Amino acid sequence: MSETYQPSLSSNKPFPIATKPFAPDDEAALREALKRCSPSTFEAAVQFRKTGNPEHMPAVVIGVIERFVEPDLRSKLKDADDDLRLIEDLGIDSLTMMEIVILVEDVLQLSINNDELRNLRTVGDVKTFIDCKIRGLPLPRPTKFLPIEHIGSVMPVQPPFLFLNEASVSSTGANGKYKITGKEFFLQGHFKDNPIMPASIMLEALGQLAVLFLLEGATTEPGKAIGANTIFFTGCEGVRAHRMCKPGDILTLSIKSKRMKMPLATFEGAIRVGQEKAVIAEDITLTFAYVEAAVEPSAVNGTAQPAADSDANPPLRVAINA
Numbered sequence: 001m002s003e004t005y006q007p008s009l010s011s012n013k014p015f016p017i018a019t020k021p022f023a024p025d026d027e028a029a030l031r032e033a034l035k036r037c038s039p040s041t042f043e044a045a046v047q048f049r050k051t052g053n054p055e056h057m058p059a060v061v062i063g064v065i066e067r068f069v070e071p072d073l074r075s076k077l078k079d080a081d082d083d084l085r086l087i088e089d090l091g092i093d094s095l096t097m098m099e100i101v102i103l104v105e106d107v108l109q110l111s112i113n114n115d116e117l118r119n120l121r122t123v124g125d126v127k128t129f130i131d132c133k134i135r136g137l138p139l140p141r142p143t144k145f146l147p148i149e150h151i152g153s154v155m156p157v158q159p160p161f162l163f164l165n166e167a168s169v170s171s172t173g174a175n176g177k178y179k180i181t182g183k184e185f186f187l188q189g190h191f192k193d194n195p196i197m198p199a200s201i202m203l204e205a206l207g208q209l210a211v212l213f214l215l216e217g218a219t220t221e222p223g224k225a226i227g228a229n230t231i232f233f234t235g236c237e238g239v240r241a242h243r244m245c246k247p248g249d250i251l252t253l254s255i256k257s258k259r260m261k262m263p264l265a266t267f268e269g270a271i272r273v274g275q276e277k278a279v280i281a282e283d284i285t286l287t288f289a290y291v292e293a294a295v296e297p298s299a300v301n302g303t304a305q306p307a308a309d310s311d312a313n314p315p316l317r318v319a320i321n322a
Contacts, residue, residue, distance in 0.1 A: 022050045026221055028193055033106050037063045045107050053135050057108070058127050064103050065123065068096050078275065080126025083168065083254065090123075104130065119219035123143070124170065140171040144216060154215050155208065156228045160185055163205035164253075169217035171254035173267070176209045182247030191192035204278045210256050214265060218257070223293050230289035234264070238282025249273045255284070263287045266322040 027046060034042045041063025048056040066077050069090050076084055086092040092100070097120075102110050110133050119142030120126050132139050146167045155162060167176035180187075180197055189197035214226045245251060255269040266285045271278040 004301075006307055022046075030107065030127040033103065034063070034067075037046060037067045041066075046053075048108065050297055052134075054131050057131055057134060059093075061104065061105060061127050061130055062123070064100055065090070065092075067103070068092065068100055071139065077123070078259065082122060082127065082210065082250065084123045084127070086123070087121070108134070109136070121145075122168070128170070128172075141217075143168050143170045145213070146216065149214065154228065155212060156231070157208055159210070161204075162208065163201065164212065167212055169213055171217060171219070173254065174209050174217060175255075176212070176253040178251045178252065178253065180245060180247050180249050187247070195247055197251075199239075199241045199279060202235055202241075202245065202271055203239065203269075203281060203284070205251065205266075206253055206255055206271065206281060207284055207286065208234075208278070209253050210265070210267045210269070210286055213255060213267070214258065214286065214288055218260060219266070220293075221290060223292040224290040226288050227291035230287075230291065232287050233285075234287050235285040236281055236283065238280070240280050242277040242279065243273060245271075245273060245278055259281070263289055267287070272305065 003263065016068075018028075025118055026049065030045055031042060031066060034045060041060060044056040044059035044063065047053070048060060062077055069077065069092065073090055076089060081090075086097065097117065098114075102116065104110065105112055108130065110130070112133065116129070116139070120129055121143055125143050128140055146169060148165055151164050151167055152158065152162065164176045165178050167174055182195060184197075186198060186201060190196060190198050213230050214231055215228055218226060220226060234298050244286045250273065252272045253269070254271075255267040257265065257267055259266045264285060264287055269279075269281040269284050271280075
């Protein structure tokens with residue numbers, strides 16, 4: 001099939017547009033395939049098939065996922081949260097995932113190998129994966145899910161000033177969660193008889209998530225790593241606080257990489273409580289430096305040997321209140 005190329009609105013990468021016309025029979029078949037999806041899903045699919053523009057792809061993917069999610073869980077997809085986990089948050093098992101993939105293949109006219117699905121764990125993973133398939137781009141590294149033990153072992157910031165209970169890191173950004181327990185030291189004086197999470201601390205939490213991205217997700221020069229003790233805050237712009245956050249609230253944090261050129265990395269960040277916006281920051285800028293990458297432990301008799309200082313930073317164990 002011959003292709004023409006036009007620039008995407010969200011990327012400087014070209015996207016292919018099939019020269020085959022979108023006939024009335026194609027529209028009828030598409031309507032039948034999406035008959036249990038929302039009208040907006042069908043309209044987005046039609047526009048994609050007519051233009052090939054990936055801008056319509058997220059609405060199609062979200063609509064197809066919604067079709068297979070239990071009704072009481074569909075509200076979670078309202079804001080198309082990229083951090084939603086397919087299994088844990090949406091109850092999508094492997095068989096249901098195959099049904100989703102088959103329908104997406106049919107609607108978007110893609111071919112997806114089953115082996116490519118094993119690293120898709122979140123809604124964002126699915127959208128990024130399909131976007132790369134459409135554009136013919138290399139698939140990104142899979143999202144890494146980091147428990148508190150791992151976060152504490154790599155972060156230069158430690159309790160009681162560590163405001164991440166869990167996190168996930170992809171090639172473009174990171175997501176995390178923090179539950180305000182009410183026992184935080186700063187709540188003793190902020191405010192009297194009315195404990196409220198300071199906005200400055202919420203920005204600190206976003207900054208910590210950006211630090212975690214630099215340590216766990218950022219692409220570095222060959223043989224180099226970003227030094228944990230070289231990362232420092234330099235600036236924050238476009239900050240808006242939309243909601244007071246109090247003990248019992250679970251903060252959902254997200255950062256996306258905007259620019260990264262040593263020694264500066266800039267991110268946009270946001271915090272939500274449920275579906276409500278709490279804080280947004282248009283630009284969070286950190287400074288960093290490269291260090292020599294650690295050498296992997298050598299294997300002896302087929303068994304990897306720990307480094308000599310492996311006990312210098314034992315994994316952090318933190319009990320998270322339910």
